Amino acid sequence: MESIIKTKDLTIAFGGHVAVNEVSVDIPKNQFTSVIGPNGAGKTTFFNMLSGQLTPTKGQVFFKGEDITKKSATERARIGIGRSFQITNVFPNITVFENVRLAIQSRENVRFQMLRHFTKYKAFADEAMSILETVLLKDRAKALAVNLSHGEKRKLEIAMLLALNTEVLLLDEPTAGMSLEEVPAILDVIKQIKEEENRTIILIEHKMDMVLGLSDQVMVLFNGEFLAQGSPDEIMENETVQAVYIGGSQDDKHTSEIGTD
Amino acid sequence: MIKTLQKSTWVYLFTGLMLVLLPFFKDERWFLFLMIQIFVFGIFAMSYDLLLGYTGIVSFGHAMFFGVGAYSVAITLDRFEPSFMSLLLGIVIAMAVGGLIAFIAGILTLRLKSHYYAMLTLALANLFLVLAEKWRSLTKGNDGFTFQIPELPGGLEDHRNMVIYLFCLVSMVVIFFGLKRLTESPLGKILVAIRENEQRVVSLGYKIMPYKVIISVISGVVASFAGVLYAISIRFVDTSVFAIDMTLDALLMTIIGGVGTLVGPIIGAGIIEFAHHYLSELSDVHWIFERWIILFGILYILVVIFFPSGIVGTINHKLATRKQRKKEDEQSDKLAS
Numbered sequence: 258m259e260s261i262i263k264t265k266d267l268t269i270a271f272g273g274h275v276a277v278n279e280v281s282v283d284i285p286k287n288q289f290t291s292v293i294g295p296n297g298a299g300k301t302t303f304f305n306m307l308s309g310q311l312t313p314t315k316g317q318v319f320f321k322g323e324d325i326t327k328k329s330a331t332e333r334a335r336i337g338i339g340r341s342f343q344i345t346n347v348f349p350n351i352t353v354f355e356n357v358r359l360a361i362q363s364r365e366n367v368r369f370q371m372l373r374h375f376t377k378y379k380a381f382a383d384e385a386m387s388i389l390e391t392v393l394l395k396d397r398a399k400a401l402a403v404n405l406s407h408g409e410k411r412k413l414e415i416a417m418l419l420a421l422n423t424e425v426l427l428l429d430e431p432t433a434g435m436s437l438e439e440v441p442a443i444l445d446v447i448k449q450i451k452e453e454e455n456r457t458i459i460l461i462e463h464k465m466d467m468v469l470g471l472s473d474q475v476m477v478l479f480n481g482e483f484l485a486q487g488s489p490d491e492i493m494e495n496e497t498v499q500a501v502y503i504g505g506s507q508d509d510k511h512t513s514e515i516g517t518d
Numbered sequence: 519m520i521k522t523l524q525k526s527t528w529v530y531l532f533t534g535l536m537l538v539l540l541p542f543f544k545d546e547r548w549f550l551f552l553m554i555q556i557f558v559f560g561i562f563a564m565s566y567d568l569l570l571g572y573t574g575i576v577s578f579g580h581a582m583f584f585g586v587g588a589y590s591v592a593i594t595l596d597r598f599e600p601s602f603m604s605l606l607l608g609i610v611i612a613m614a615v616g617g618l619i620a621f622i623a624g625i626l627t628l629r630l631k632s633h634y635y636a637m638l639t640l641a642l643a644n645l646f647l648v649l650a651e652k653w654r655s656l657t658k659g660n661d662g663f664t665f666q667i668p669e670l671p672g673g674l675e676d677h678r679n680m681v682i683y684l685f686c687l688v689s690m691v692v693i694f695f696g697l698k699r700l701t702e703s704p705l706g707k708i709l710v711a712i713r714e715n716e717q718r719v720v721s722l723g724y725k726i727m728p729y730k731v732i733i734s735v736i737s738g739v740v741a742s743f744a745g746v747l748y749a750i751s752i753r754f755v756d757t758s759v760f761a762i763d764m765t766l767d768a769l770l771m772t773i774i775g776g777v778g779t780l781v782g783p784i785i786g787a788g789i790i791e792f793a794h795h796y797l798s799e800l801s802d803v804h805w806i807f808e809r810w811i812i813l814f815g816i817l818y819i820l821v822v823i824f825f826p827s828g829i830v831g832t833i834n835h836k837l838a839t840r841k842q843r844k845k846e847d848e849q850s851d852k853l854a855s
Contacts (some may be wrong), residue, residue, distance in 0.1 A: 308721065334723035342721075348714035359711050362704055364721040369732070371705040378704065421722065 259455050261286040261425060262338075267316035276302045279316065279357045282476060285354055289451055289458045291468040293492075294478035300461045301343055303478060304429055307459070308340040309333040320425075334363075339360045339423035341414040343430045343461070349403035353394060353413055356402055357385040360420035385420065392416045392446050408439030415446055426450065432467065440464075447471065469493070477501075522747040530781070534691045542681050548795075550679045554751045556784075557686040561693055562744035562764075563771035563783030570769070571678030571778030572701055573730065574713030576632055579623075579639030581764035582646045585757075586619060587612040587745025589650065589657060592665050592755040600666035605750075612742045620738025628808045647760035662756025665749075686747050690784070693740060698780055700736070705822040709733055710778075747798070754806040770814065773819050785829055790814070 267280045273455050277299040284290050292300050304313040307318060309330035317326045325333060336342075348356050361381045362368075376382070389395045392412040392508035397405060402413060411431055418426055431447065443466065450456060451471065464469050468475060468489070475486040475492040485495050492498055541550055562584055567573040594608030627638045650657045657663075674681055698707050708729055711719050716726055749755045758764075767790065768783075775786025793810070800807035807813075825832045 310717075310721075329725075330720045331723055331725050334721055340721055342718075346715065346718050346721075348711050348718060350714055351710060355707065359707060360722050362707070367704045368708070368724065369705055369728075371700050371703045373704070374699065374702050375707055376702075377702050417722070 258285040260284060261321060262307060262459070263319040263322075264285050264307075265317045265319070267303070267318065268314050269302060269306060269311060270314045271391040276481050277306065277478075278481045279312075280478070280481075281316075282486060284457065284459060284485060285474060286457055287455060288473040289460070289471055290474040290476060291460045291462055291472040292412055292476045292478060293462065293465075293468055297480070298478040299481040300478055301429060302481075304340065304427055304459075304461060308427055329476065334421065334423065337424035338427065339418045339421040339425065339429035341411075341418050341429055341431060343433055345410040345414060347402045347405075347410055347413050347417070350401055352398065353389065353400055353402055353405065353409075354382075354385055356413055357388055357420050358382060360417040361385055361388075364421050367388075388416050388419050391419065393442055406439075407444070408435045411435060411439075411443060412446065415443070415450075420451065424455060425457045425459065428458065428462075430461050430463065432462070432464060440467075444471075456508075461517070462499065522774065524717045530691075530694070531688070534687070537687055538684065541683050545680060547679060551751070552791055552795055554683055554686050556788045557683075557690040558744050558747045558751060559748065559767065559771060559787040559791065560784035561686075561690050562712075562741055562766045563775070563787050564693065564697055564780055565737045565740035566765075566768040567780055567783045568697065568701075568709075568733055568740075570772055571776075571780075571782075572706065572713060573709045573733050574629070574632075576636045577639040578762065578765055579643030580737075580741055580768055581640070581760050582639075582643040583616045583620065583741035584745040584748070584764050585643075585646055585650065585756075585760035586616050587742030588749035588755045588759040589745075590615055590742070591746045592663070592749045593656060595667060596663060597638075597663040600668050601744065602668045604851065605668055608756070609743070609746050612746045613739045616742025616745075617735050617739040620735045621731065624734040628730040628734065643760060643762065643765065644798060647757055650757045650760055657757070657805060660757055662754060664754045667750055667753055668821050682751055686751065689743070689747060693743070694780060697740070701780065705729070705732070713778075747794045770818055772828075773818070774828055776830030776832070776834075779828070779830040779834070782830035783830050789829075793817075 262284040263282070265281050266508060267277060268275065269277050280303060283362070289357065292303065294300050302311065306313050309328060309332070311324075313326065317324055319325065319337065320333070320336060324335070325363065328336070358375075358381050361384055362378070367378065367379075367381075368483050386395065386398065389398050392415055394412050394416060397409060402410065405413060411433075415428070415431060418428070428447070432443050435443065447458075447460075448471070451458060460468070460471070474486065475489050476486045477492060477495075477498050480502050485493070485498050508509060525809070537553075540553070562580075565583075566580050569577055569580070569831055589614035591605070591608035594611055595604050598604040598607070616636065623642055627635055627642075630638060635736070651659050670681055671674055672677060697819070701709070708719065711722075711724075712726060712729055719726060745759060748759070771786030771790050772783045773786070774782075774789060776782030797807045797810040797813060821828065827835060
């Protein structure tokens with residue numbers, strides 16, 4: 258299977274604490290890969306090194322065979338690695354519509370235009386509205402992002418990621434902090450994205466049911482170390498994985514929740 | 519949205535026209551001078567608003583651009599004959615030097631976190647103040663110097679103050695519409711995003727530094743031009759143009775009028791200048807009016823506590839809420855019927 262992102266001995270230490278230790282993995286192209294692990298496993302830190310928010314102490318990150326370890330988060334977004342954040346991270350005091358429009362503007366490379374009025378780019382506006390419709394936020398287009406509910410903010414995060422239209426989508430716990438009623442709507446959106454061609458999705462999630470239902474591949478981190486990678490079934494049957502944190506009987510395994518980072 | 523934009527543009531143009539006609543009805547010297555100060559500080563405060571209101575950059579050294587502008591035109595007109603060519607040369611030098619300083623200072627300092635940046639700009643502005651005090655051969659130090667401005671052709675010379683009034687007014691209106699377009703352009707939208715959340719801007723694929731440097735250069739050039747107009751209007755320049763008070767005035771005008779609104783700083787400039795004038799006149803009534811800065815301090819605290827979005831910001835907010843409520847009422851009426 259062709260890989261799109263590859264890491265080699267990826268390591269990062271904060272002071273004396275090694276948060277991620279020599280993780281070497283292949284993330285297959287056009288597949289849905291979930292990264293799971295208990296609290297403090299280093300999942301978000303690993304993500305931050307893929308998206309360029311953190312620079313590894315040691316090791317390399319490759320994107321389509323090219324070493325991107327030295328590339329900044331901006332450059333990685335431009336070459337095709339987009340991400341959402343675990344803690345909701347939108348532009349609070351501008352409208353929902355404008356949040357999405359800004360992502361489209363970046364994708365279309367309209368960066369230093371200062372003479373034309375922004376409303377002249379009508380295609381951006383139309384696309385922003387259509388993306389908001391996809392994530393079921395069209396009615397809230399004119400609201401300030403700060404006034405959205407937590408669930409709506411998570412939808413907006415995904416909308417912005419969709420607007421960037423990157424080849425790789427890194428989703429950091431898209432349902433974190435959501436009420437049970439809000440989760441299905443987000444799941445629908447994620448499923449819809451999954452159906453699209455040429456999309457590689459990498460997801461951090463602690464809701465086990467969701468991971469099993471959606472993923473083609475599951476990758477397990479524990480205490481910053483790589484533990485296992487395989488299909489959901491393989492992972493569930495992997496004895497090391499069970500021993501480490503699923504712990505209990507086979508009956509428990511589908512309902513267990515693995516802690517967040 | 520476009521409809522309201524057009525409406526607001528008409529309101530601005532109409533107000534501009536009224537201001538053009540104003541000196542034909544009230545042409546006392548003190549009044550024209552007061553209005554000129556409002557236009558000059560309106561431009562200066564707008565340039566500050568680009569940083570503070572739109573990009574979220576807090577600068578305590580904005581007076582350096584104002585001062586550089588004032589000194590550039592004053593020195594040029596003083597050294598060369600006071601002709602229109604010299605004036606033009608002075609303006610070009612002022613804006614070029616202002617832009618260059620903003621560029622260099624921006625490249626060196628804008629990487630810093632907000633409070634460090636604020637401190638560093640304060641230090642830089644102080645450096646210019648000391649330079650102006652010590653470089654006496656060029657600036658005549660604390661005493662400052664007067665200079666001639668070119669003589670106007672024909673009968674216009676008799677209405678010199680009115681010509682300066684109109685020149686400053688037209689400059690303010692042109693700069694206002696220019697900056698308004700800038701803030702409503704794709705680049706302007708990115709500036710606001712930077713103010714809101716820098717990390718998110720990066721993850722959308724934008725680089726932060728070029729935008730901060732660009733806006734700081736534009737702001738520096740506009741502030742230098744305000745300094746030019748200030749020097750021309752009083753035909754005198756001294757080191758007070760570099761003082762921290764200048765920056766604080768711009769900050770006060772921007773916050774009272776409404777940050778991130780452009781028209782707010784102009785209104786703020788109007789309020790501060792008028793209040794300054796009338797409060798100083800009341801000094802016979804009570805000594806406190808002579809110390810009007812105390813009253814401004816209180817006003818500043820009250821505005822920050824009760825109207826953090828300033829006058830224009832509060833009005834905009836109220837209008838938006840009313841519009842929203844009206845829309846909701848209409849929807850519920852529709853549902854009921």
